[in-house]
Amino acid sequence: MNFSPIVTMFYLAALIAIVASIKVVTRKNTVHALLYLVISLIAVAVCFYLMGAPFAAGLEVIVYAGAILVLFVFAIMLFGLREDETQYAPSHHGISMWFGPVTLALVLLAQLLYTINHQGIQQQLSATVIDSKQVGILLYGPYLLAVEIASFLLLSGLIAAYHFAKDVTHGGQQ
Template structure:
């Protein structure tokens, strides 16, 4: 179990570094998903399966889908579409696939080995307790994070819309000059 923790931590660090150093947003997003999955494995090996599940559902699921929707709202040009076709080559997705395979092998090993964390270390958390905590003393944090996400979406839409107006105005001026 300790070896699994260290391998998952190394994958998380490596994939996070790849997220930071990628210039292409889609490549960074793929590595971000791998990073979230590696952190989920770390949580699982530390005896926090609920946190591991939340990591996968909330971050690797919802947040990544939100980022993809924002990318879609920015209206890709024809040049971006051509570049996107080049991303389908195996050389682009080999890195994230290898890191994901390492994480999958770790999870299979953990489940097959049957190693469990000591019974005293695992604390069962009821969903009702989590809901009461989030919408009790932490309701301000939940609301602020929702407002922050909404502001990001509105800002991305506004930037994409302005880009479209500028291109449209440029094409009109160019056709009028001809």
């Protein structure tokens, strides 16, 4: 079984995703877990790129790692970290706090640079890529109803988030 470079890169990114996901589940501190969750999502985005889906990889980075994780950060800031599980976290704010996520992110960066500069990988990827044009044609053709339902879902999510997060002591009904 010979490993082409693209398959080797996929295994490395998959390993990083698995390790980061395990770290997400096992950390005590919410912010540390969130850092590892970002790494996990970016590693999965690298997997998407190597599978020939660069559009999905971009969406993963922009929407998941960009928007949803920022929502988590806002929520954690609102909750106030002192009362949570941070009393179990190590109290020293040294290198150990960010060493793991930074190492994994550097490995991913090295993978990115290697993939961009490697001619064989680029040729192999360009032969199998499914670009955003095909996705768009399909999205607004046979899947039009699903897009409408997704818009309803987002609207209901917006209304529900506004309703639940509203302060009940000021103008609430209870």
